[in-house]
Amino acid sequence: MEPHFWHDRWQRQQIGFHQAQINPLLVKHWSALKVDAGAVFVPLCGKTLDLHYFVQQGHPVLGNEFNTLAVEQFFAESGLTPDITPAAELTQYQAQQYRLLLGDFFALTPAQLADCRAFYDRGALVALPEQMRQRYAQHLSKIIPTGCKGLAVLLDYPQEQLDGPAFAVSPAWLNTYLGDAFTIEQIASYDVLAENGKFVQNGVSWLNENVFVLTRK
Numbered sequence: 001m002e003p004h005f006w007h008d009r010w011q012r013q014q015i016g017f018h019q020a021q022i023n024p025l026l027v028k029h030w031s032a033l034k035v036d037a038g039a040v041f042v043p044l045c046g047k048t049l050d051l052h053y054f055v056q057q058g059h060p061v062l063g064n065e066f067n068t069l070a071v072e073q074f075f076a077e078s079g080l081t082p083d084i085t086p087a088a089e090l091t092q093y094q095a096q097q098y099r100l101l102l103g104d105f106f107a108l109t110p111a112q113l114a115d116c117r118a119f120y121d122r123g124a125l126v127a128l129p130e131q132m133r134q135r136y137a138q139h140l141s142k143i144i145p146t147g148c149k150g151l152a153v154l155l156d157y158p159q160e161q162l163d164g165p166a167f168a169v170s171p172a173w174l175n176t177y178l179g180d181a182f183t184i185e186q187i188a189s190y191d192v193l194a195e196n197g198k199f200v201q202n203g204v205s206w207l208n209e210n211v212f213v214l215t216r217k
């Protein structure tokens with residue numbers, strides 16, 4: 001999606017992707033990464049409450065989001081007042097263990113992620129249409145440090161039956177575009193069609209939520 005699509009969604013507060021609780025699949029599967037220290041990188045983070053989960057687990061968190069309202073709402077709704085400073089092409093908002101880089105994901109540098117030991121994708125890969133997602137995979141491979149482990153929660157369904165976002169990201173897609181840079185292990189798969197009315201109403205025949213552990217080679 002082009003930036004204006006997301007800025008418009010935030011402006012109108014049409015943010016159906018935002019969850020009112022920490023993602024249950026994050027809570028269920030985070031321990032599979034076996035990462036006990038170091039910062040966690042959360043690309044395309046919106047104002048997700050999942051950021052709090054990492055801090056509760058003892059990890060500093062580094063989010064990235066290009067919508068100002070999203071970043072400001074995250075801090076305001078968390079009762080935090082951030083220090084705001086320039087960070088290369090982006091702007092850093094920091095309070096306590098929370099550091100959010102406001103700006104384009106594609107402008108992030110490896111140096112900005114150097115202290116990250118883990119990353120988390122919910123609503124990032126699936127937010128992007130095919131061409132942009134391929135670019136995203138290339139850039140992610142460039143900026144994630146060696147040995148860093150990621151948890152990815154992705155939707156998969158027959159893309160020809162419904163347009164995104166959320167887009168389908170299959171295990172085969174992951175292997176094709178991230179397999180050179182990451183080892184990829186699928187650790188869970190859930191049939192979530194019944195609880196997603198939009199997909200049912202549009203006649204989508206199946207919808208899975210798949211969980212992966214990725215390790216940067």
Ligand SMILES: C[S@@+](CC[C@H](N)C(=O)[O-])C[C@H]1O[C@@H](n2cnc3c(N)ncnc32)[C@H](O)[C@@H]1O
Pocket residue numbers: 006007017018019043044045046047048064065066067070103104105106122123124127
């Ligand atoms: C589907 S939402 C998911 C947000 C969050 N991960 C969640 O689970 O609530 C995608 C988010 O990515 C942001 N975004 C899209 N493209 C971006 C880019 N190139 N750089 C930074 N943020 C981006 C959007 O503004 C939006 O908040």
